[in-house]
Amino acid sequence: MEKICEEFERLVQIMETLRSERGxxxxxxxxHDSLKPYMVEEAYELLDAIDEKNDTKMMEELGDVLLQVIFHSQIAKERNAFDVLDVLRTLNEKLIRRHPHVFGESPGYSYEQWERIKSQEKGSTKTSAxxxxxxxxxxxxxARRIQENAAAVGFDWPDVSGALEKxxxxxxxxxxxLQNGDSKCVEEELGDLLFAVVNIARFSNVDPEVALRKATEKFAxxxxxxxxxxxxRGLELNKMTxxxxxxxxxEAKGGE
Structure with missing residues (x-):
């Protein structure tokens, strides 16, 4: 644990130096705004490393994600808003608060309890499940998150067959x-179809974002x-039937 603290403190100091006048x-x-694209990029690169089951790459990408956290914390410190210690303290307190079945007297985990605690934390006057x-x-x-919340109170198909029929x-x-040629109606019905497909993914324990990304990569x-x-073969795609x-x-499918 001591070595972890030393390396973490070193990382914070490195970022402070990089942001200093001699940095x-x-x-x-x-x-904060200019760094937004990098946070998204690093998160997706981490997902790729996880999909590849590449531990070395995963270790590196986790570091890049952590770098973004430290970077934003340092910028916030310079604004006298908060620092990385505040980030860590807030995270620790939230983890303990959201796990009363581990750190409190709650009998066990439940999705409903998790969502209720989140709602209370945000000061929400929640009127909908x-x-x-x-x-x-x-x-x-x-879409998946909304479906999970609805399912938690029983608004769900008994099994995946109902979702498939939908x-x-x-x-x-x-x-x-499409036959009617009404673009607004097409948009609505396409959205309904995508929402229904997400339901199948949820029943199958498949992340729809990951599934779509893999399908896109396969197509490419x-x-x-x-x-x-x-x-x-000396052929031009735009001149082929x-x-x-x-x-x-x-042929390409067979070659895979």
Whole structure:
């Protein structure tokens, strides 16, 4: 534990030096706003490392995420707002407060209790079981969270089959909207379909954000293979028929 404290203190001191007059010009110029893209980027790079099951890369990316925390804390300290000690203290107190079944007398963990404590912390006058919409979340993650809250009070399908039937129903309604050519209706029905698909992901213990990212990466990989096949045969994609492109696509799938 002593070594952990030493290394953490060293990290804080390094950041203070980088932000000082004798520090790095780039680091000194950063603000909370300018750093926002880096926090998102580092978080997704960590997810990639986890997916790859690469411990060395994961260790490095966790460090990069921690760097963002220290960076923001140092900027806040310079504004006399808070410092990294305040961040740590607040986190420790929140962890203890949200786990009364470990640090208190509560008999055991429950999702409802977790959400109730969160609501109390935020001073929410919660009138709905689904809570407040956390608009900071990506749309797929937000949908899953809302569904989890609704399910916690019993508003849920008995099993995944009900969710699957709902997807089929939404597909039909989307088809009708497309036939009618009403863009607003298409947007609504497409949203309903995506929301229904998230329900299947939730029942299957699959993160819809991760699933969509992997599907996108798979598509990109196959498309590059199609491009390579076409180039090897002296073909130009924009001059090929859909049937020819589909044949190369199937070949790419087989090559995986």
């Amino acid at each position: 790095c010009e780039w680091d000194r110029s950063q603000t 689904i809570g407040e919409l956390n608009k900071a979340l990506p749309a797929l993650s937000l 997807v089929k129903e939404e597909v039909k309604e989307l088809e009708e909207a 990989s196959r498309f590059k293979m199609v491009e390579n096949f076409a180039k090897e 859909l049937e020819q492109l589909d044949a190369l696509w199937e």
